Amino acid sequence: MIFLMDLQMMVLDVIYFIIRNSIRVVLRPRTKPIDGELVLITGAGGGLGQIFAQEFTKHGAEVVLWDINTSSNEQTAKLVREKGGKAYTYTVDVTDRQEVYRNAELVRRDLGRDVTMLVNNAGVVAGERMWDCPDEMIERSMKVNCHALFWMKAQNHGHIVTIASVLGLFSTACVEDYCASKFAAVGFHESLAHELLADEVDGVKTTLVCPYIVDTGMFNGCKIREEVEQFLLSPLDPQYCVEQAMNAILVDQPLVCIPRLTYLPFLSRALLPWESNVVTYRFMGSDKCMYPFIEARKQLLLNNSVKVE
8 A cells, every 4th residue: 555655656746847847948947046155166277167167156156166277277267356256276186086185175274164066077088099099098087077076075055066978878989988987977976966865965956967069179170960060969159058057057957968959869879779879870970970089189199299399
């Protein structure tokens, strides 16, 4: 009897959440205030990190900026301060567990309070085929894109944001290191979200952000079929990407794929036969989209080596 009652309640809850979230597509829920929150952004010196810092500042939050590149991190801080915001910079290698712990304690001591929002944004890609890719490059991708997330801790107030990728939901050829690390980041984030819910830590929200290729230069040269890219799926403008992510964060949306069209391959991966997805990839040019990217990376490395010589 108890089993049947629980089953009935589960079905009703599932129907309720389907209806509620369908309504939210049309009627946007009220955004939460984040003024006064202390937001830690990893990879803050990069394209998306820089924009995230400015967007959180617009909403009245203070930002703690972590990046391995001191110069670009200070540039982000300068942009934030020009907008009247408060920014605190720390040079951190997020692949070094002890360095993360040390700087987390340093932030707490310097600012006199804990971080309340965390944006896991740092990410890298090797840009080599699997059989050409040195072990240390694969390890670096895993450490920055995934392992670093394991050193972050939550408290019963705030928001944890993981900037993953659609390549953490479905994959393509020649970016095994990146896909593996992003699949791992997605798995980590979802498991953490389930743990918070199971432990009834309702004060900490989570948002998983999975954007398509963003025009920041990381995947320069990546190319799908021209007609598809022109009319359906062009690289994302960084500002648009961050704005969509912020929209999701401010309404406590658990998952956002950018653009919405990328929900389709995520669903088709689960629902359609493998071969159906393969022929779709071939039609779109997604199966070999990374080939020109890899060649561009090789040419860049070659040109740089020539300059050094």
